[in-house]
Structure formats: C-alpha cells, structure tokens
Amino acid sequence: MTNDRELDEILAEIGREHRSMGAPDRLEPVLRTAAGNRENAISAPRLRVTRAWAAAVILLAAVATAGVIWQTLRSHQRQTQQVRSVPVPQVKPEPMLPSAPVTKSAPVHRAATDSASLRDSSPKQAPGNSLDEFVPLPVSEGLPPAAELSVVRMRLRGSDLQQYGLEAPPDAVAQTMLAEFVVGEDGLPRAIRIVR
Amino acid sequence: MFERLRRRLVDGELSDEELHRAALAGSGEAMAALYRRHGGLVYRFTLQMSRNDAVAEEITQEVFLALLTQIDRFDAGRGVLSTWLCGIARRQLWKYLERSEPAAALDFDEESVAELRCPSDGPAELLLRGEAIAAVRAGMDELPPVMREVVILCALEEMSYEQAANVLAVPVGTVRSRLHRAKARLAGLLRGEMANTERKRR
Numbered sequence: 001m002t003n004d005r006e007l008d009e010i011l012a013e014i015g016r017e018h019r020s021m022g023a024p025d026r027l028e029p030v031l032r033t034a035a036g037n038r039e040n041a042i043s044a045p046r047l048r049v050t051r052a053w054a055a056a057v058i059l060l061a062a063v064a065t066a067g068v069i070w071q072t073l074r075s076h077q078r079q080t081q082q083v084r085s086v087p088v089p090q091v092k093p094e095p096m097l098p099s100a101p102v103t104k105s106a107p108v109h110r111a112a113t114d115s116a117s118l119r120d121s122s123p124k125q126a127p128g129n130s131l132d133e134f135v136p137l138p139v140s141e142g143l144p145p146a147a148e149l150s151v152v153r154m155r156l157r158g159s160d161l162q163q164y165g166l167e168a169p170p171d172a173v174a175q176t177m178l179a180e181f182v183v184g185e186d187g188l189p190r191a192i193r194i195v196r
Numbered sequence: 197m198f199e200r201l202r203r204r205l206v207d208g209e210l211s212d213e214e215l216h217r218a219a220l221a222g223s224g225e226a227m228a229a230l231y232r233r234h235g236g237l238v239y240r241f242t243l244q245m246s247r248n249d250a251v252a253e254e255i256t257q258e259v260f261l262a263l264l265t266q267i268d269r270f271d272a273g274r275g276v277l278s279t280w281l282c283g284i285a286r287r288q289l290w291k292y293l294e295r296s297e298p299a300a301a302l303d304f305d306e307e308s309v310a311e312l313r314c315p316s317d318g319p320a321e322l323l324l325r326g327e328a329i330a331a332v333r334a335g336m337d338e339l340p341p342v343m344r345e346v347v348i349l350c351a352l353e354e355m356s357y358e359q360a361a362n363v364l365a366v367p368v369g370t371v372r373s374r375l376h377r378a379k380a381r382l383a384g385l386l387r388g389e390m391a392n393t394e395r396k397r398r
Contacts, residue, residue, distance in 0.1 A: 004379070004383060006328070006386070007332065007379060007382055007383050007386060008351075010328050010329055010332045010386075011332065011347070011351040011352065011382075012351075013329060014329060014332060014333060014351075014352060015351060015352040015353070015354060018240055018244070018348075018352040018353075019236075019240070019352070019353065019354075021236065021239070021240050021243075022235070022236045022239075023231060023232075023235025023236045023238070023239040023256060024235075024239065024253055024256075027231065027235065027253065027256060027257050027260070028228050028231055028232070028235075030257060031224075031227045031228065031231050031257070031260050031261070032224035032225070032227055032228045033224065034224075034227065034261055034264060035219045035222060035223060035224040035226065035227035035264060036222060036224040038219075038220065038222050038264050
C-alpha cells in the first residue's frame with residue numbers, strides 16, 4: 001500500500017510538472033490565420049452566389065427587355081403588313097389623252113370637285129392617272145357656268161370617251177370602265193373622272 | 197463585431213462554444229483564445245504519447261484545424277471541447293503509432309498484461325525521490341499506449357474517469373481497469389527500481 005501511495009504522489013508530482021507545460025506559441029499565428037482565411041472562404045462563396053444571382057437577374061432583365069422590344073417590333077411589323085395588305089381600290093389606269101385642250105376655267109361645283117384641282121389639271125394629264133381628280137371635258141368649253149352641279153356615275157367603253165373630246169389609248173378603247181361625270185343643271189357634262 | 201468579441205475575450209467571459217462559433221465565423225482572435233485555453237492539454241497529451249516534439253506539434257495543429265473544418269463533428273451538448281479535442285488528437289496519435297510502432301499499438305490484449313501485486317512493505321524510503329520520479333517516467337514510456345494514455349489523462353491531467361472515457365471512446369469501466377493495470381505495472385517497475393537501489397547500497 002505504501003507503494004501505491006508513493007506512486008500516486010510521484011504521479012501527482014509528474015502531473016504538476018506536466019501541466020505546467022504550455023502549447024507552443026508558434027502555432028498560434030498559424031491557427032489565427034487559418035481562422036481568418038476561413039472568413040474569406042466563407043465570404044467568397046457568398047460573394048460568388050450574390051454575383052451569380054445578380055448576373056441571372058441582369059440576364060433575365062435583358063431577355064425580358066429583348067422580348068418586349070421584339071414583340072413591339074413584331075406588332076409594328078404586323079400593323080405595317082396589315083396596312084400594306086388593306087385592299088386599295090385599284091383604278092385601272094386608263095391613259096386618256098384629251099383630244100382637245102382643256103380649259104382651266106371650266107365651271108365645276110365645289111361639292112363635286114375642288115376647283116383648284118381643276119385649275120391645276122393639265123389637258124395632257126390623263127384622267128385615269130389620278131384616282132380622284134376630275135378633268136374638265138373639252139366639250140364643256142364655252143358652256144355657261146352651272147349654278148348646280150351633280151355627279152353621275154356611269155359605265156362606258158373607252159371608245160365612248162371620244163364623244164366627250166377625250167381620246168383613250170388604243171388598248172383601252174375596247175375596255176369598259178366606270179366613270180363619274182360632273183353634270184350641270186342643264187344636263188351637260190363638265191368634267192370626268194375615271195373610277196375604275 | 198470582432199472588436200466586441202476582443203473585449204469579451206480580454207474579460208475572459210466567453211465560453212468554448214461562443215469562441216468556437218466566433219472562430220468559425222472567421223475570428224482569428226477567438227481561435228487563438230481557444231488554442232491558449234486547450235492547446236496545452238492537446239500538446240502535452242500528444243507529446244507524452246509520442247515522445248516526439250515535431251509529431252506533437254503537428255498533431256496539435258491538425259486538431260485545432262479540425263475545429264474549423266469538422267464543424268458538424270463537435271456537439272457541445274454531448275461533451276466539452278477539451279475532451280473532443282483530445283479525442284481527435286488521440287485518433288491522430290494512433291495513426292502515428294500504428295506507423296511507428298505497430299506491434300505496441302495494435303497487439304495489445306487487455307488480459308495479457310499481468311497484474312502485478314504491490315508489495316506492502318517496499319523499501320521506498322531507500323530510494324531518492326528523483327530516482328523514483330525518473331523510474332516512473334521511464335516506466336510510463338514502457339507502458340503499452342492504451343495504458344499510457346489512461347495514465348496521462350487520469351493521473352497527469354487529472355481528468356475524471358468519465359472525461360477520459362469520452363476521450364478514449366471506451367466505457368468508464370474500461371478506463372478504470374486500464375488505469376488500475378497501468379498503476380500496478382508502474383508500481384512493479386518502481387519496486388524493481390527500489391530493489392536495485394537497495395542492492396547497490398549493500
């Protein structure tokens with residue numbers, strides 16, 4: 001038993017000496033740095049994730065903007081196409097040469113036609129070349145100005161234009177066309193316009 | 197954040213768990229505090245077991261780095277940090293011992309260690325105190341590692357059986373029996389040393 005107690009005392013003494021020994025100081029900065037690096041290691045992935053999210057958001061915004069622009073352009077294009085595809089009343093140009101010079105002072109009712117257009121219309125201009133312009137008839141020269149004018153629409157052949165002092169081109173002579181006549185209260189035509 | 201932590205560190209009011217959390221958050225100061233608090237225990241244990249300064253230092257460093265990397269392994273609710281650190285140090289040590297002295301580390305059988313009876317009337321008084329201490333130290337080095345570690349933890353570090361059991365990952369009863377056997381062997385060595393001294397004096 002003496003030996004046991006002796007051993008315990010010796011072990012206690014060795015223990016006291018043993019516990020007085022500390023850890024080497026040189027490891028402390030290493031561990032301090034390792035912990036500091038861990039902060040970087042933690043923050044770096046977070047930063048990467050944040051950057052990835054920001055990039056994704058920017059990409060989405062760019063895609064959305066591009067989509068909106070594309071849709072806008074497309075709808076605009078559609079509208080343009082629709083406008084282009086709207087059937088425009090085609091007036092078959094029937095070149096007609098006046099057989100006699102047309103006077104600018106032909107009396108024309110304002111409601112039926114614009115006097116300015118009549119003044120500007122040249123005798124050489126074929127009525128078929130303009131859709132809504134009346135051309136004074138050469139045969140109406142010398143007629144008294146009409147107090148009342150009305151528009152009469154009628155179908156006639158190209159060759160019929162000759163009786164009104166106009167000359168249809170050879171290829172249009174046999175064709176039927178729709179024309180509007182400005183007729184005075186006396187029943188005499190003053191101007192003509194080829195509708196179709 | 198770290199400035200407030202530094203003030204609390206100076207006041208010594210932070211627990212191991214708080215320091216560990218701060219170290220995980222990147223506080224080098226908290227890590228240094230943990231090392232100052234527990235580094236000695238880990239280093240002494242590894243040094244006593246390996247008898248090699250370089251190995252002890254390397255293992256101590258690895259153990260504390262494990263605090264930063266093996267975050268999920270340490271559960272503050274299950275044990276104190278010091279025993280957890282010692283447990284990691286022990287695993288590292290055993291890897292080293294298996295490489296350096298495989299026979300001693302692996303071929304240990306609990307029952308093969310003969311229990312030496314302590315003589316009740318040993319001539320301890322004949323031995324000088326210094327010689328006795330040297331004999332016990334030498335005897336500790338001769339112990340199988342599984343006994344040596346129990347002596348270091350329980351006798352030198354004054355850990356309780358429960359704490360030592362946590363470190364060694366064995367039941368408390370195993371710690372108790374290993375310590376008993378280790379002391380018996382040391383007592384036998386001490387007795388032999390005493391007898392030699394007595395013979396020399398005669």
